[in-house]
Every structure is written in C-alpha cells, then in structure tokens.
Amino acid sequence: MRPLWYRQPFKHGFLWLYALLSIYPLFWMISYSLKSNDEIFVTNPFGLPLHFRVENYKTAWESFNVPVYFLNSVIVTCATVVGSLSLAVLFSYAIARMRFRFSGAARIYMIVGMFVPVQVIMIPLAILMRDFHLANTYGSLIVPYISFNLSFATMVFYGFFRGIPIELEESSCIDGASIYRTFFSIMLPIIRPALATMIIFVFLAAWNEFPMALVLISKETLKTLPLGLLFFQGQFTTDWGAMGAAMTIASIPTVILYMIFSDQVERALTVGSAVKG
C-alpha cells in the first residue's frame, strides 16, 4: 500500500501549510526582537534581520528587573494553575455526576463568569482586593486569576465528566468505595487528558494576563513579565525591537512548557480512550 500522504496529497498539503502558518509567528517574533524600528515597519517586516541587533536584548534586560518579574510570573501562574484546576475539577464533578436539585442552576451560574468583561469590573474588583487587604500582595493577582479561570475550566471538565459511563461509579459503589475514593482514584485518572489540557490553558491565561496585572499591581517587587512591556511604550515612540526582545523572553517558557505538556496530553489521550472501550 502506498503511504497515506501520497494517496491524499491535498489533505496533507493543507495540514502542513496550516502548520507552517501557525509556527511562523514564533520565527517572526524572534527576528523582530533582533531588528530596528525601521526594519520592523518598512524595510524588512517579514524576513530574518539583516544585522542581528543583540543589543535589543541588552536594552530589554537592563530596562527592568527581568529575574524578579520572571519569578513573580512563575509564582503567580503556578498558584493559579493549582488553585483553579483543583477547585474546578471538584466543582464540575459534583455538577456533572452527582445528583442534587440545583446542579443545572449552579452550572449556568458558573458559566456567566466566562463572559464578564474584565475591563468593567476592574474598579469594583480593585476595591474588593483592597478590602481583603490583598492589595500589593501576590494574592491580589492570584485570587482574581483563580476565580476568573474557574468558569472556563469548570465547563471543560464538565464536558469530560459527562462523557464517562455511569457504570464506573456503579461498580465502584458496589465494591464499597466511598465517593471520595471513587473521585480520587477512578475519576481523576480518567480525566487526565482534560487536566493536562487545562494546565496548559490556565497557565497561558495567567502567564500572559495584562489588564488586571496593570491595574492591581504597583509594587515593583511584585510585577509580572507582561508589565515589562510598559518600559518601551512611550506616548509617541516605542522601542519596538526591545519590546520584541522582552516579549521573546516572556514567551520562551510558555513554548517550552507547552512542548512538554503537549506530549503529555497526547499520551494521556491514548490512555484515556482505552478506559472507555
């Protein structure tokens, strides 16, 4: 038999083309970070830089305290991932599988969080953080980040939990396992693909978040990486090359993390489907 790509050239052509188009921004961003304003906008917006302006990285590095910002991003993001995933997975299990009167209402209530525009609740939210005495602590980012990621994570987990056959709980019940045991040792392993996927999603959301961080954090020692961009955007001019360098520095960890977890997702997916067969 001839290989599949030979039999379906269009399909493969489309797939590869799409993949290249998707990976191009990574290349573009790195080139961008090594160019001058002139090259970025006029002479050479899309190709490799003509001279590698490594000094952009020097400027970026010297403009703000990269290690501190970086560490803050790591702390805030990790806490957000752990917090929102654990809360969401518990909540969605209850509304997807357990039986109580208001499960439907609880789900709709939670969905609303997906479409609350952050910009408009900024002032009430900031006041809330102050009243909780969280202003200018890691908590003033972690608490809102966890809360705002709950809706999305809950909905994804809900979908996965709904797809699991009820027989699993039935047999576990007959075996005499408690509901907690069933949840932790049977249900959680099954939704591993969803967990791995959501780790990536929530990580990205928290890592790249800008508007809340801008308004809620003013202490230099608590600032996260996206706020580093502020150092390059003037009222009129912007040092785009240095900004590109800052963005590259901020993006590399997410790309690496994604590469690691993406394999995890793939492997988990294969295991996950076997359970159901």
Next chain:
Amino acid sequence: MNKYLGNKTAILLFILPALLLYSVVVFYPMLQVFFRSLFDWDGLTPGTFIGLGNYTRLFDDSLFHTSVYNGIVFALVITVAQIAIGTVLAFAVAEAGVRGRKFVRISVFIPVVLSITVVCQLWMAMYNPEYGLINRVFELLGISYRQDWISGSKTAIYALAAVNAWQYMGYHFALLLAAVKSVPEHYMEAARIDGASKFKAHLRITIPLMAETYKFCLIFAITGGLNAFANMYIMTGGGPGTSSYTLTYMMYRSAFRVGEYGYGSASAAFLVIECLIVTLLINRFIARQRIVY
C-alpha cells in the same frame, strides 16, 4: 446509586470552595456593575440614581448599534472558522498514518501560546496595505484585490475577527482533538465496515458523540466573540472612526475616556445578558439528551 451520588456532605465539599470564591470575586463585582448601570456615575463620586435612563440612552445611541452589530459579526466569523477548521484539523490529526501529525499538532497551538500583543503586531504587518504580505500574495496571484484591511471602515471588523479566529484556533483544535480521541475506536470501525464513507461516518456517529464538546466550543466562541476587546484595543483603537467598536470597547471608552462609568456599566450589563441568552439557547437546542454509550 441515587444515595451514593446524592451524598450531601460530599456535594457541599466539592462545590463550596469554588462557589464561594467565584461568587465573591467574579459575581459580586458583576452585580455591582448591574447596580451601577442605573446611575449617572463617573466611577469616583457617589453618583445619582437615574433608573433605566442609561438604557434608554443606550438603545438610542448609534455607537451602541454599531457595537452590537460588530460583536455579532465578530462572533459569527470566529465561530464558523474555528469550529469548521478546528474539526477538520482535529480529525486529520487523530487519524493514524498521517505524516507529520505530531508536528501539525504542536504547531497549531503555537499562536495561542504567544501573547496577543505579539500576534496583533504580526497581523498589523501582514495587513499593511503597502508592505503587507496579504496584499503581496494577491499581487503574486495576479488579482487586483488590494485592500486597506484594518484601516478600511468596511473591512476592519472582518480583518480583526480573522486574527482572533486564527490565534485561538488552537484552543478549539485541542478540545476537539481530545474529544475525537475519546470516541471509542469500535464505533469508527463499525461505521466503516457498514460501507459508510469516512465523511459520513464522522457526521453520523463521531460528531454526535462529541456533542458536549461542540456545545462548549460554540459557547466559548460566540461569547468570546461578543466580548472581543484586545484585538481592537491593540490594532485599531475601535477605528477607523467607530467602525470596529464592540460592546466591550464601547464600555471601555465610556468608562475611562469619557468618564461615564454608569453608562459603560449599562453596555456591559447588556453584553452579559446577551451572552447569557445565547448560552441558554445553545443549551436548549443542542444535545439535550444525555449521551449514552
């Protein structure tokens, strides 16, 4: 079984932490927005209660009409594009024997990984009418279809929607891929033995089995589209003129540039209700029955 899954203590333990946090940090501020939409308020002073005054003004405001219309266009474009292309990609990558599927799988998600600032910068360069790649491609193909894209008042909203659709394709792709993978293999095999073509097999068997995921993707894409903000904020500032305003952008303008926080709150309240209605409709009409394997 009812008793087993109806364990009240367990339900409370599972639900309460998330519910409490969410209610205090997300829902309560949102209620304040609804409350404040009844005030003539600049965000700082006590403000004056004007009942539904902001809403009557809203429905009369041509900027509001533009914003609602743009939100719907934006939502439609990204929903159709993301779900259609996301489905094609997910099924293709799920299939064994496809060359380079790992590469495809990893690449499609890359735009999501990068921050929206990077992606918007890239597309502003792509759309540039003089140097942009898109017009150059049309030129190469010999088509005289050079456009102003994001600086044309008719094309701007579509151009912005395309960027969003492209960037967040990866989300839908990842969710759909996970769903395809969890469809038990024997359903697919059974379908093929029956002589159904692959396309039909997917349409009749696999896709209905993924209804829950599709439902979620639909809600996610439509409400995300109605809420569009960052693309406008970075790429056009709502312009040219007001031609790429959306409700969230209008709210931002009212609250912070014009200093009418109450009026901005009214447009935000409208947006939340609009999204809620869409969600309820989707819930009602898609996949009502529980999927049973």
Next chain:
Amino acid sequence: MKKWSLLLSATLLISALTACGANDENEAGASKSASPSASGSAAASESASPSADAQKPVKLKIYAQYSDDDTKLPYDYAVAELKKAMPNVEMELDIQAQDDGQKLKTYAAMGTLPDIFQANLDIINTFKNSNNILQLDEYVDKLGFKDKMYPSTMNTLVTEDGHSYAFPYAGNEVGLLFYNKEIFAANNVQEPKTYADLLAAVKTFKAAGVTPLSMFAKEKWPAVVLYDMFVTRTEPEGILKLDRGEAKASDPAYKQAAEQVVELVKAGLLPKGATSMNYDQAAALFREGKAAMFINGQWEIEDSTKALGDKLGYLYIPASDEAAYEAAKYNFSGGGGPSGYAVSSHAENKEVAAEVAAFLSEKYAEFKYTQRGTPIVATKVDLPVQKEFPPTMKQLSEDIPNMKTTAFAWGLGNAKFKAAIEDASQSLLTGAYSADRFASDVDKAIEQSK
C-alpha cells in the same frame, strides 16, 4: 498512573486548605474594611508624620511617564536635582501606562492614589469632582510659582474655575504641518497659500508617486489637529468653541473644514492604511523622504531635524484666498491647557508633596529647554541653552509672540465631545464618511453633554 493521581490529590488538598485560608482572611478583611485611610500611601505613612520637619526622611510615591528619551531624561534630571535640593526626600516611581487614565482612576477609586501624579485636564476635572486632587493655590502663592511662569503660559496653571491643580511644565505646544522642502522643490510645488494650491499640490505629489501627507492616524488626535487646522482659517478659536458649546459643527466654518478634509483625502492626501499607522511608521515615511508633509506637535522638530536637516520646514495653513491666508497665518491649531504634576488630596505629607511637585515641574521644563531643544515650556529658565535650537525651532519661537492657539484633543475639557470629535475626525480620513455625518455626529455629542 498512581504517582500522577497521588500528586493531584496532594495538590487538591493543599489548595483546598489555602482556599479556606483565603476565605478566613476575606472575612477578616471585610470586617476591618471600615478604615479607608489605612489604604493611603503605605510608604508615606510609615516614614513620617504630616508635621515632619525638612530633615526627616520622606518617601513619596509618584506616577509619571517614563518610557522614552523624551520622558526618561527630564525625569531623571529632575530627580537628580531634587536629591541635591531636598536630600531627605526619596521618590518611588510607578511608571505611567498608556491606558487612557484607567490605572490612575482605579487608584483613585481604591483610595490609593500616589502622592504625586501627572494630570491632564480630564484627570483634573474628574478628580476635582470626587475630591481626589489637591487644590494648589496656597502652594502656588507660597512658592511664588506664578512669578516663575511666562505670562503667556498662565493658562496651563490656572483652570477655568480660577484655581490651580497641577504645576505645569509644558507650555502652549502647537500642531504643525511640517514639509520637506526638497520634495516640494523637486516637484516644482510652491508653498501653498490657498486651499486650491494645496489640493493641486496633493494631486501633483500623488501623480509623482510621493505620499502627500504622512500621519499617525491610528492615534486619533492628529486627525483632530488636521481638521482644526482648516477650521482655524476662519474661526481662530477652532475646536475650543465646540468644546465649550459655543458653536456647532454644522456651522459654516466647521462644516467647510470637514468638507475640505474629505476632498483632500479623496484626492489621495494620505498613504494607504493611514488610520492604522503608528507614530514610528508615519514618522519614518516623512524622515526617509517618502512623504512630502507630516503632522505632529512642535516636539517633532528635534528628531526630524536630525533626519532632514535644512530640508525641514513648516507651512502656514492654506486658506480660501491669499488675503485670508495672511489674516489667519498665526492661528495655530493645538495649544496647552492645565496639566502637569498634581498632588493627591490624600497625600500624607501634602506640603512636602506640593513642594516636590513644583520643583519637579520646574526642573523638567529646565531640562527640556536646555537640553532637548524645546523653547515651549511653562516656566522661565535662566540657564544657558546647551543645545542650540534647530532653525525650524527658531522660526517657531519668532512666531510665538503673534500666535493664537486652540487646544489639542487631549486638552479639551468636555470628555464626551472629545471622544466624539476624535472618532469623527478619524472617520473623515477614510473618505467614506461625509461632512454631513461628521456634523451631525459631533453636534449630537455637544448636545448631550450640555
């Protein structure tokens, strides 16, 4: 498999615990929240009591622009000078974001305003109503700040209500229509005096493949400047009159200006995609000799002189005929308004903060004058200029005594009108928006804000 779920249950447990902890804290926080003053500037409250004498160390928080040479260098200079004059004062800088005042307004709502911040007219008006900005009249008198000002820049210190809320550093800056003399000569185009000349010039440049006018119209205010330039040919007060509700956009002078902009745009005035061009892109077109004209404030002179040297000049705006041109020659678009370093009314050390704000403004202006080649500052500078003014700037400083100005979009006092005219002026640049719609959209906003 086992390890994985073990890890998960562990994280679940931990986060459940921290979540409970957070909730406890929340309750405690809610009960304690009745003390709003506790949330003032924490740094200042730690360091000194309000009656601190000059020698006690004081830490002040400041929210200011600090992202390019035009803002970084003067700020650094001012702070270094402050170190010499008031060694007991330490400044803690919070960099201002380009976010339409969102962050500053949120600070105000939270009651955590920094002691000193840069305020424009919009911020002054909003904060005045909500009692967040300190009225500075007392300190203006005490520090003799009025004596340090030029008589012509007094409008940047005193607002319409007769009080002062910010110490200004920028003078009455103006919007200019820059041109490249070499391109004009190469295409045999004279400096246009009438609107017809200008239209012809645009067509000539267009035919020669030169962009007639480069503009960073992704920001909306340059579009307002262009419109205002034509309005001021017949109405010296320009958009200011609309801002105050003393005129309507459907009045002949205003309507005609909109029609002229539309006509020029349709004739090919702007490069493609002008409304999505940022400053760096638009400036590059002009400085590289690809565009014949460019609109920006006079602060552009420094950088464009570097690129174009003697080729740089600015045009007086063409009017209906030569007589009108001469008559309106010194009507400039742009101008200053009350703005500068302001002090929070919640500052712990109001007196020190006001003194520091005044000091910083003065030094800021000093640096701009002596080292950034800007004669347009609010306060008098008696230090020698270290960097000579470029020729274009000399021409401008000769024009200053005769000059009548309006206001930049950001110096308008009526926020609703400001947002509307910005949107409408930018729409004019698309060519697909009629002067009639312009008039009706702007008039609606004027009507609503009465």
